[in-house]
Amino acid sequence: MNKNTKNTSARATLTFHTTPETRARLDRLAELTHRSKSYLTNEAVKRYLSEEEEFIAAVEQGIVEADGNKMIPHEEAAPYLRGVATGKSVPPPKPRNV
Numbered sequence: 001m002n003k004n005t006k007n008t009s010a011r012a013t014l015t016f017h018t019t020p021e022t023r024a025r026l027d028r029l030a031e032l033t034h035r036s037k038s039y040l041t042n043e044a045v046k047r048y049l050s051e052e053e054e055f056i057a058a059v060e061q062g063i064v065e066a067d068g069n070k071m072i073p074h075e076e077a078a079p080y081l082r083g084v085a086t087g088k089s090v091p092p093p094k095p096r097n098v
Contacts, residue, residue, distance in 0.1 A: 071095055
């Protein structure tokens with residue numbers, strides 16, 4: 001295969017439904033960035049999957065810690081969360097046996 005031929009065997013097609021507004025936003029972004037709608041959609045899906053996988057892993061880790069009675073007491077968690085919410089750089093408290 002020469003370097004200008006795309007390897008379509010390594011690709012899969014996915015079809016989905018969206019709103020006209022989302023479609024228009026995708027069309028506009030494709031035009032502004034000179035990227036294909038396929039490229040932009042694929043990048044968006046990859047980002048979404050990475051974020052969701054990271055979130056699920058954190059939830060699973062939290063469940064393991066909670067099952068082992070390793071938790072962060074409210075009086076330690078609350079100041080940390082307030083700091084995060086206000087943009088302060090606060091080190092997170094560590095889970096411990098409670």
